[in-house]
Amino acid sequence: MSTPKMPETGLETPPDRKPARAARMNPEARREQLVEQAAEFFSENGFDAGTRQLASQLGVTQPLIYRYFKSKEDLINEVYRMVYVGQWQDEWTSRLRDRSLPMQDRLIAFYRSYCPAIFNRRWMRIFFFAALKGLDINARYVARVAKRILHPIADEMRAELGIDSAAPITRTEEELVWLMHGAVFYQGIREHVYRTVDDMDYDFGLRMAVDLYLVKARDLVARAVANAEDGKPDPSLVHPPCQATRKPPSRPWQ
Amino acid sequence: MSTPKMPETGLETPPDRKPARAARMNPEARREQLVEQAAEFFSENGFDAGTRQLASQLGVTQPLIYRYFKSKEDLINEVYRMVYVGQWQDEWTSRLRDRSLPMQDRLIAFYRSYCPAIFNRRWMRIFFFAALKGLDINARYVARVAKRILHPIADEMRAELGIDSAAPITRTEEELVWLMHGAVFYQGIREHVYRTVDDMDYDFGLRMAVDLYLVKARDLVARAVANAEDGKPDPSLVHPPCQATRKPPSRPWQ
DNA sequence: GATATTATTTATCACTCGATAAAGATCAAG
DNA sequence: CTTGATCTTTATCGAGTGATAAATAATATC
Numbered sequence A, B: 001m002s003t004p005k006m007p008e009t010g011l012e013t014p015p016d017r018k019p020a021r022a023a024r025m026n027p028e029a030r031r032e033q034l035v036e037q038a039a040e041f042f043s044e045n046g047f048d049a050g051t052r053q054l055a056s057q058l059g060v061t062q063p064l065i066y067r068y069f070k071s072k073e074d075l076i077n078e079v080y081r082m083v084y085v086g087q088w089q090d091e092w093t094s095r096l097r098d099r100s101l102p103m104q105d106r107l108i109a110f111y112r113s114y115c116p117a118i119f120n121r122r123w124m125r126i127f128f129f130a131a132l133k134g135l136d137i138n139a140r141y142v143a144r145v146a147k148r149i150l151h152p153i154a155d156e157m158r159a160e161l162g163i164d165s166a167a168p169i170t171r172t173e174e175e176l177v178w179l180m181h182g183a184v185f186y187q188g189i190r191e192h193v194y195r196t197v198d199d200m201d202y203d204f205g206l207r208m209a210v211d212l213y214l215v216k217a218r219d220l221v222a223r224a225v226a227n228a229e230d231g232k233p234d235p236s237l238v239h240p241p242c243q244a245t246r247k248p249p250s251r252p253w254q
Numbered sequence C: 001g002a003t004a005t006t007a008t009t010t011a012t013c014a015c016t017c018g019a020t021a022a023a024g025a026t027c028a029a030g
Numbered sequence D: 001c002t003t004g005a006t007c008t009t010t011a012t013c014g015a016g017t018g019a020t021a022a023a024t025a026a027t028a029t030c
Helices: A027-045 A051-058 A062-068 A072-083 A091-096 A103-118 A121-133 A136-160 A171-194 A202-230 B027-045 B051-058 B062-068 B072-083 B091-096 B103-118 B121-133 B136-160 B171-194 B202-230
Strands: none
Touching: A027 A051, A027 A062, A027 A072, A027 A121, A051 A062, A062 A072, A072 A121, A091 A103, A091 A136, A103 A121, A103 A136, A103 A171, A103 A202, A121 A136, A121 A171, A121 B121, A121 B171, A136 A171, A136 A202, A136 B171, A171 A202, A171 B121, A171 B136, A171 B171, A171 B202, A202 B171, A202 B202, B027 B051, B027 B062, B027 B072, B027 B121, B051 B062, B062 B072, B072 B121, B091 B103, B091 B136, B103 B121, B103 B136, B103 B171, B103 B202, B121 B136, B121 B171, B136 B171, B136 B202, B171 B202
C-alpha cells in the first residue's frame, strides 16, 4: 500500500498530504456503514480494539462515531443485533418439523442452510468473543439453538422412531443431538477461529454427523425414554458397563 | 465476602485500614505464584485485562510483577508454557500406537486421559483467547494435535483395517478423525466457553464419537486410499451422490 | 446567492494502561 | 545492633482509551 489511505469518495484527489475530509453521507447510510464495518472490525480484532482504529479504517474521525452511537457499548450492541438475530431464519424450525420428509433429509437440508449462514469469519469470531466475555447475548443464542433447533430435532426423532411419549427430552436424547451439532459446528471453528483450513467443505462432515445421530438415536432413544418413564436412570449415561477392558468380544458396534 | 480481602499471610491482622504489605516471599515461589494466578486471571478475563487487577487479586502491587517479568507479554508467555506444553503427555501418542489393544479401546482410553487434561476452565478459555488473537502458540498446538494424535490415529486405523499403504493420509481420513475429535472437544466448549452445563460427563460423548469414527472409517477409508493411489478423487468428499433420498427433493431450501 | 441545517472535524478532558525509578521494609550475616 | 542485600511499595511517566464541546465545511432551502 503506497497510497496514503484515501477514502473512496469518488472525487479527484490531487497529491494532497491532508487526510481528505470524508464525504458527507446521509445519516441512515452512514449509521448502517458504521455497524457493518464495526462488525468486520470487531470480529477481527476483538471488542477491546480502539474506536480510533475503527474510524480510521472507515476514513472518518473517531468522534463521528459518537454522533451515531451514544457509546461504544451501544455500537457493539448494534453489531450483535445485526450478526445474531439478523441471521436467524424461522424456517429452520418449521422445516425441521415438516414430517413429509424423512428425518435424514430434514437434518441434512437444515445443516446445508445453517452452515452457510453462520460459518463465516464475522459470525463465528464474534460468537466466541462474546462467549468468552460471558455476555448474555451469547447465552441467549445458545438457549435459542437448543429450544428452536435441537429440542425439535429430538422431538421429531421420537416421532420418526414411532415413540409416542409426552415425557420431557431425556439427557441421552439431548446429548445425542448436541453431539451431532458439535461435530458439524467444530468445522466452522477450525476454519474461522483456528484458521487452520480455508477451503472447508462442510457437506462431508454434516452427512457423517447426521448419520451418527440417526444410527445412535435408533439404538438408544427408545430405551432412554422407556427408562425415564419408569423412573430408572439413563443407561447410556452411566459410566461404562466395564467398557473395553480386555477383548473386543462383548459388543462390536453395528 | 465481608472480609476486606487480605492475603493469607498467616499473620494476625488487626482491624487495619491499610492494605497490609504483602508477605515477603522467596523469588522462585513468588514467580511461580504469579504465573499460576495469572493463568487463572487471564483465563477468566482475557489477556487484555489489566496488570493492576491481577496484582490486587494477589494482594501485591502492580510494579512487583515487573520485578519477575520484564513485560506483560513475558508473563503471558510463561502462562502459555505452563498451560500448554506443561499439560502434554507423550504417552498419548505411544499408547495410541500400541497395537496389542484394539483400536476402539485405544481411542476410548486416549480420550479418557485427554479430556480431563484439557477440559477445565483454564485450559479451554486460554486456548480460545489465544486462538482468536491468532497467536502462533495456538496454531502450533493445533498442528501438534494433528501430527501427534490425529494422524497417528488415521495411520493406526489403516493397520486395523488391514490396509497396507505408504500413501499419505487422504482428506477423507483426515476429516473423519477431525470429526470425531470435534464432537468430543465440543463438549468442553459447551462446559467452559459457553458455560451452559457444569456437570458434563464426557464419557457418553466420547464413546459415541469413537463409534462414529470406527464405523465410518470401515465404510470409507479403504476406498479413499485405493482411489488416492489411482489418482482418482476422494469419493466421500465430492458432493452427495444423490444422498439416500427417496423423493427428488426438488432442492434443499436455499 | 444568502442563510439555515447538519455532517464532519479539531481540540481536549479524565482515565487507564504498561512500564520505570526511587524509596521503604524485611530479612540474613557479621 | 549494624550493615548490606533484596523483596515490596510509592510515585510517576508517556501513550492510548472512550467521550464531549466547539469549530468547520458541505448540503439544503428560500
